[in-house]
Amino acid sequence: MTTLGSILLGSSDPRRLRDWYRAAFGAEPNEDGFITYGGVAVLIDGRDDVAATTAEPGRVILNFHVEDARAVTAHLDEIGVDWLVPLEDRGPGLFATLADPDGNYVQVIQMSEEYQVSRGHKQPRSLHNAAPFSGFAVDDVPAAKAFYSEVLGLRVTEHSGMLNLHIDSPGAVLAPTSGSSAVLVYPKEKHTPAEFTVLNFPVADIDAAVDELVRRGVTFLRYEGLPADEKGILRSGGPQIAWFTDPAGNVLSVLQT
Known part of the structure; x- marks a missing residue:
């Protein structure tokens, strides 16, 4: 051949x-x-x-x-x-x-x-072969769009009042180390942020990622009982990880295995 x-x-x-x-x-x-x-x-x-x-x-x-x-x-x-x-x-x-x-x-x-x-190169979309995706709510779609596009550098598209975050965007601050995916962001009245992390960004260099996000105005969270360092990075007990929030209060993280 x-x-x-x-x-x-x-x-x-x-x-x-x-x-x-x-x-x-x-x-x-x-x-x-x-x-x-x-x-x-x-x-x-x-x-x-x-x-x-x-x-x-x-x-x-x-x-x-x-x-x-x-x-x-x-x-x-x-x-x-x-x-x-x-x-x-x-x-x-x-x-x-x-x-x-x-x-x-x-x-x-x-x-x-x-x-x-x-041409037989692809099957029609259906619930049986559509790729799964995650989603979460926000209380202010324009504020979320500005944060995810301008601060995190993601390509964000909007349709019917909802956002699609394209995680594999070229030039994103938190570019994925492998693979690609999309996340749906939708409006919700009386939105209450979840008490858990809704979106994790794996990175190759957590220190560089944290430094860049701080430069862009992001403040990292600190949890009582978790010994994070001066940057807000937890470096023991699992992958190195640091948490922050979007404008709606949803908890996001950067982590380095």
């Missing part, structure tokens, strides 16, 4: 191009320099037989298939890309085209669920 395992991008400035792809689409090169996206690896290598910019950028186009094209294009806007075609709905899905620093064409694609179902 023959498989397409990798694509080589020749460049007169491979370091610049490699850094751009890392910033634009994530993933780190392995020890051999390959950056793997899904099942295909991209090798960006220096060559002396190529110009500084590609002469025929439409000849080879890298297509990045994503789950949330709007989030990806918003991230790309933040790093200042040049859009050839802004994100648009073409029927079977969302498409956007840009150029990398060498002028190569790159597409961001999110195929619609209907298209994927029609």
Whole structure:
């Protein structure tokens, strides 16, 4: 069986191009320099037989298939890309085209669920195959939206008066160490905060996470009988953990195993 395992991008400035792809689409090169996206690896290598910019950028186009094209294009806007075609709905899905620093064409694609179902790539949504998600109430949706988007840096979408917190948001202060998920936040009259932690953020470096949240105005909780340090981090008896609240009083935590 023959498989397409990798694509080589020749460049007169491979370091610049490699850094751009890392910033634009994530993933780190392995020890051999390959950056793997899904099942295909991209090798960006220096060559002396190529110009500084590609002469025929439409000849080879890298297509990045994503789950949330709007989030990806918003991230790309933040790093200042040049859009050839802004994100648009073409029927079977969302498409956007840009150029990398060498002028190569790159597409961001999110195929619609209907298209994927029609091609047999995905089962229709149902209670039997929908991914589970958690949710909790708040007493002030605008205040919650501001806190989770501006303080924690999450991408927050709003629909029918409720919020979706996208935990795997690019650039979030508390980016997940693995996996991804979404959390539903909904309004409730006479809301009473739960007496337990409703949302935990695993982090690779709890000290760095706590320092950044304090810089953003977060105050960490202290519980009687729990020997937290000066930062509010409990470092014994389990994973290192520190608790804080959102504007509605819901208890959140950062923890490092």
